[in-house]
Amino acid sequence: MRDVLSPFTAWKHLFREPVTVLDPLNDRPGADRYRGFHQNDLEKCIGCGTCEVICQNAAIDMVPVSDPEDGDSGLRPMIDYGRCCWCALCVDVCMTGSLTMSNDYVWADANPDVFRFTPGVDPKPWNEEEKGYQRPGARVLASTERVHMGERTAKDRIDNFEEIVAGYTREEAMIEADRCVECGLCVATCPAHMDIPDYIKAIREQDYDKGLQLLYQTNPFSEVCGRVCTHNCETACAARHDGDPIAIRWLKRHITDEVPYERYVDLIGKPEAATGRKVAIVGSGPAGLTTAYDLARMGHKVVVYEARKSPGGMPRYGIPEYRLPYDMLDRDIDVIRAMGVEIVCNTRIGEDITMETLRADNDAVVLSIGLHLGRSTRIPGAESPDVDTAVPLLRKITDGEEVPVPEKLVVIGGGNVAMDIARSMARLQQVKHGKVGVTVTALESFDHFLADADEVRESREEGIEIFDARGPQEIVTFKSGKRKGRVKGLRTWLCDSIFDDQGRFNPHYDESDELVHPADMVIEAIGQAADVSILGKDLTEALEWTRGRIRVDVDGQTSEPWLWSAGDCVNGPDVVHAVADGHRVAQSINAMLAAKEEAAT
Amino acid sequence: MSKAKALSKMTTVGEVLEAAAEFDREAHSFYTDLIPRISKNIRYLVEDLARDELRHIRMLSKLAKNPEVAAHMQDEIKRPQADRKFTDAAHAPELGDNPDDQEVLLYALAREQIAIEEYSELAENTEPGLLHDTFQFLANEERKHKADLEALYYEIVHTAAAPLRHNRQH
């Protein structure tokens, strides 16, 4: 009987309020973390396309929205909602956190094409909606932390010039390489446009031969750049927006570490057949030797003239060995030699051979003489015999010549050259006196510091004192006595602002904040200049100049049709930029030679 | 302008402006003479400086012709302390035979500093009004000019600081 009556319980629901009601007027908003239509913060988005890569339904296209610039492709994701499955992996993987989802989910339209749009670009009612799905916390689908690079402790390194950086092991390199998302934003920023994502992929695949081939396609100074490159690429790295950028420079070095050196030349391949054309290059730094490498591979006969004892230019004579061991530089240079490049050292153009002779004997001449003259502040006392500039001192240290090593010295300058000379001298002091006594005074404050943060950190670890925002006023010398004219110290004022409100150099000093840094020697490391005196008066007069530098066109050609110029002397100091210059000049010369060949036949 | 008068405590506005014009004329001819002697790679620097001086000369002469300023030409004002440096510099440029870019710039900067001090002092010594404003204006002009030169100095001398990328002509 109960079984017959119980069902009538249902009747009680007859008198209840309905639980579903039609309410066409009020929105029913999605939950706070609802995964609705996408939003994109255009300012934050860098167009790396990782969202497109991860989308398993191929719902995302990258479309041009603005002009590309360093670290931003100018592309933005366009989403096809006919394909989107609302899984939000694109939001989770977003490198900048720009892509989010609103909690808006209601949108009806008869035209199916409107359901394909570019979030953040196309105006949508939910663009400003604050609720919706956002990646909770940090990116989790790819690691945000760089693999630590091992380096020798300050105690181990201060009394010698052995390399500091240990280099990655295979395991470490694999983990670091795994962090790369292969967006390729870095390639445009790298002056040499190295195939960065590809060689990082080669590490992941443990195909070091391929990695090395990729390196040498764009950079014959891979050993050098793997250690001392300015790594602008890392400032364009998508990973830097949420964590550390990929250690691109160390990964490059890792490839060169892993491939046995004997195999390099085989992997790179042989040069083309000889063309019979001749090119002379003045200066054997990265710009000159890259030009030489490229031209030699194209089959041209290349002779490089170097004034100093050994080839290499700034990397050898400007960069201390604890940063770049010279046998590593030699490995790069020997590969270039193996391509048939002849390097004539101890030959100064302008003295041993004139530019005119080079012009007469060659189809083209390349001037890549770098910046080897040190600039002086020329403040009072700068003429003292105890004052020297950094660049010649670094050269002497490289060549093993004797340099004065007082117990206490001051370096003026806040760039990497200042750090290089300070740290080199500190090592020599440690060996000679058993202690370090180096003070660095930089005009720039730490907010605007020029030297790399790593350099500053390591310098301090090595016992070097760094004073920022100090404007040098006078090198104080003994006015009388046995040491008359010898350096006593450096007098500085606080530089309370270095740039004006337009960002132009316009130092302002606080004269009341005066310090005298005691020293037996002052080293000026404020800047360098190119030694253009080798050109001779006539050529100097014939050439077009622009603001003190030889004027070159995009291809590095000067106003003289036979002369090209590349590297620091035209574009300022930067190794990888010099390499890029070298490629450009080589292309240009090759095109000129090809045109000549065509005209001859 | 006699030596005796140059050393007295008071001077006239006309004389001050004349001294300033002389200061600029001397510099202009100094730079112009230097142009052919200086290496071509840094010649632009001297050429620019000569052009700037010429601009200053024109500005001063335009000022002198201004009827309102002209009316004050005979007004007596206190001779500035900086005046001696100012007139000295007008006559004796301390620059070697074959100066380099840094020397030229340091010389030019020193001259700007003198001019700034001169005009600032003159402005301080005059009552608010046309003359005060005029000297103030001249001091500001020199200040702006000096700031330009400072920036150039940093760019040229501190090369390590500022890798120059503007050389590639596109």
Add this chain to the structure above:
Amino acid sequence: MFKIEPDRSQYPAHNPDGSCDIDLSSGKYVKIWHGPNHPGITGNMSLELTICGDEVVEGRTRVGYLHRGFEKLMERRTFIQVFPIVCRVCVPEPDLNEYCYAAAIEELAGIEVPDYANWMRTLILEMGRFNSYMMYLGGQSGSLGMGVIGQWTTYVRDLMLDRFEELTGARVYHMFILPGGVRDVLPDGFAARMEETLKTAERYLDDVDKVMFQNAVFNKRTRGVGYIDPALFDSYGVTGPTARAGGATTDVRRDAPYLKYDELDFEPVTGTDSDIWARADVRRRDTRLSIDLIRQILVKMQKPGEYFAKIPNVLHWKIPYGETYIRGESSRGEYGYYLVTDGTGYPRRINVRGPSYTHAMALLERLIVNTNISDVGALMVSLHTYPPEIER
């Protein structure tokens, strides 16, 4: 109690290969299609029935109406890209797919999932089970003409979907259990709102008890119908509530505890009669168990902590050679993922073991013989069939 024993004495016998020689031209037999558009069918599936009068002589399960080739599709996706697909193998209870897939990946890649994420996963699986039972109860009663119960359970399910929405950001396909952990912590005040939902659910379940289980019609039409001999369970791969309704104590949550089930206090729900009614009854009580488990979980879950383990960069995630099988207890029975990896960034093979695969094919084809055509719907639903599991 009465049981319908198969009696084929008056019909042609089955051949060894399973076929049956039926002479349709005799006029004695009619072949009809039951589905795919039939209220008695959950999802898109059809039964090809040969009937004599209103008695089924032979039945064939026909699937293929929504074959999307998931298993093959997954072989073209990277490991993370498979994650949004797996849930779609089962609409009413997608979360178990997410768990099984994630756990399989985690096992082969050697990833340890944070404790909090495991609690979260347990909670979600029970919420999913509850939802699935809500759908079943509505379907089972609907197959016997009791439409109103489906409306109630749909409403209650909708309330649970609200909880899903605020927790996971989606209502149907939650995509919340990522390989490595879960996507987020509980929202503020979640436990209180869940308690309210559970209370409402209990109120409605009380009504369902009366209107459905104490209903003479329901009892008449389900008791003794669709009897599965427990001896056949292993022959036909019968698992879950279907098996427990026949006295088996099989429940993966207890037999091979995964996630946090070994820290929860419960006993598998069992029945005795192994007929439609017993199966419905087991599920009804299992729904109550889910409610209890959700309450236990919300109490036992510790304060929000780490909910995602460190995993390799998903864009080039490669998993070394290996194979494994991860199972979980779904509302229909044993659910599992067999995953084979080959060292590349893509799975070599993913095989989904859905309980409907064994229940709705060979087993149903056997059970259906000699039943009344009006019982076919109820019988089929009593096996709690979700066709996408059959044709992944």
Add this chain to the structure above:
Amino acid sequence: MRALYDRLKDRFQLGELTRQRPDLGFVTVGRDHLRALLVELKDVEGFTHLVLFTAVDWLEDGQFQLTYLLNNRATAQDLGVRLMIPREGASMDTIHDLWPTAETYQRELYEMFGIDFPGSPRVDEDFILEGWTDLPPNRRDFDTKEYSEATFAERAGRESHDPRDHMKQKLYPDGE
């Protein structure tokens, strides 16, 4: 699991035991011993529950792997029995008489992988793919993308850009 393996290893010439978990192992067996092994496991060792039966295509090796996953309910242990068969003319003995439910698995394997099970009921009857004439679609050499491109139309007007190429084209088109 180890004890079980030791009991059976020699009799059925089993390959190495892969202990994936304490409660899950995999062994490889030869075709000649498969049936006897399954019977032994089912009738003597308590592995009565056929959890699943499926295939893995090792295209590169020219082989199919058949996986029979058995479960012992009492001990809550799983044993995966692996058997390699040549892909070419793939065929295997039916086990529907051991587990009637295997009939369904074997129908699917026939349709999806092209593995024949002579004697298995209705093995060649359409299972999911009515009227399918192409390669068995779960074989690795069946290209689903190619198939879908040939079968379905792409939505018009879609175009994407690779960031790296796009930046090259815009910023340094000559590679300078």
